[in-house]
Amino acid sequence: MTRPRALLLDAMGTLIGLRRPVGELYAEAAADHGLTLEAAALDRAFLQAYRSAPPLAFPGTAAAHLEQAERHWWQQRIATTFAGVGVPQLPMGLAADLFDRFADPEPWGVYPEVPTALDRWRQRGLRLVVVSNFDRRLHRLLQRLGLRNALEGVVVSSEVGAAKPDPAPLTRALELLELPAAQVWHIGDSDADEAAAAAAGIPCLRLARPGGVLLPAPVLSEPDSADAPPAPGPTGSS
Numbered sequence: 001m002t003r004p005r006a007l008l009l010d011a012m013g014t015l016i017g018l019r020r021p022v023g024e025l026y027a028e029a030a031a032d033h034g035l036t037l038e039a040a041a042l043d044r045a046f047l048q049a050y051r052s053a054p055p056l057a058f059p060g061t062a063a064a065h066l067e068q069a070e071r072h073w074w075q076q077r078i079a080t081t082f083a084g085v086g087v088p089q090l091p092m093g094l095a096a097d098l099f100d101r102f103a104d105p106e107p108w109g110v111y112p113e114v115p116t117a118l119d120r121w122r123q124r125g126l127r128l129v130v131v132s133n134f135d136r137r138l139h140r141l142l143q144r145l146g147l148r149n150a151l152e153g154v155v156v157s158s159e160v161g162a163a164k165p166d167p168a169p170l171t172r173a174l175e176l177l178e179l180p181a182a183q184v185w186h187i188g189d190s191d192a193d194e195a196a197a198a199a200a201g202i203p204c205l206r207l208a209r210p211g212g213v214l215l216p217a218p219v220l221s222e223p224d225s226a227d228a229p230p231a232p233g234p235t236g237s238s
């Protein structure tokens with residue numbers, strides 16, 4: 001592999017993550033709406049609902065209607081999650097409340113080694129674009145988490161109309177950068193990242209981030225020489 005000119009970075013599980021299990025956050029919101037539910041059960045139900053979800057993408061939807069489509073997509077995931085713990089009917093306003101809570105930076109955190117890694121990559125001339133299977137809340141989230149200034153662009157599946165493993169979000173980033181696939185690498189933490197990169201003809205570096213909740217272990221390390229590639233992974237150089 002040749003040294004890349006740009007890195008396409010996944011967001012969730014790669015740069016940022018939740019500070020606490022999603023089930024705890026859902027249980028807290030539910031409690032505010034009069035429901036007492038077990039966080040661990042909600043966590044399992046969310047995972048199942050999320051894994052069986054259609055892509056977070058709305059081909060053919062006009063930009064003016066995207067937020068409505070995003071809220072509806074999440075409303076369905078939230079309804080499925082609560083149905084999975086024996087709540088067939090969501091309390092009025094709970095889904096909207098959860099959507100808004102996760103638009104706030106408070107539940108999110110930046111993996112501790114990420115700011116340094118982004119700085120060093122930029123110092124070495126690498127251009128950085130985030131490519132995420134998420135919705136338009138990510139733009140403001142990355143800004144409020146202090147990462148946006150390091151990035152040349154942010155591509156979200158909701159706006160592209162396709163989600164990884166479809167290569168379209170990655171090819172949108174290539175268009176933005178005006179670079180061919182051979183000159184970029186993708187860094188992500190999921191099967192979808194690997195499959196999308198393979199379909200786009202882009203080398204993929206896969207991170208191991210067990211659990212999906214912010215962990216202190218640094219696994220995204222920087223290149224140790226000007227010629228070395230970025231070396232993520234637990235055995236990477238430090």
Ligand SMILES: [Mg+2]
Pocket residue numbers: 010011012013014188189190
């Ligand atoms: Mg991810």
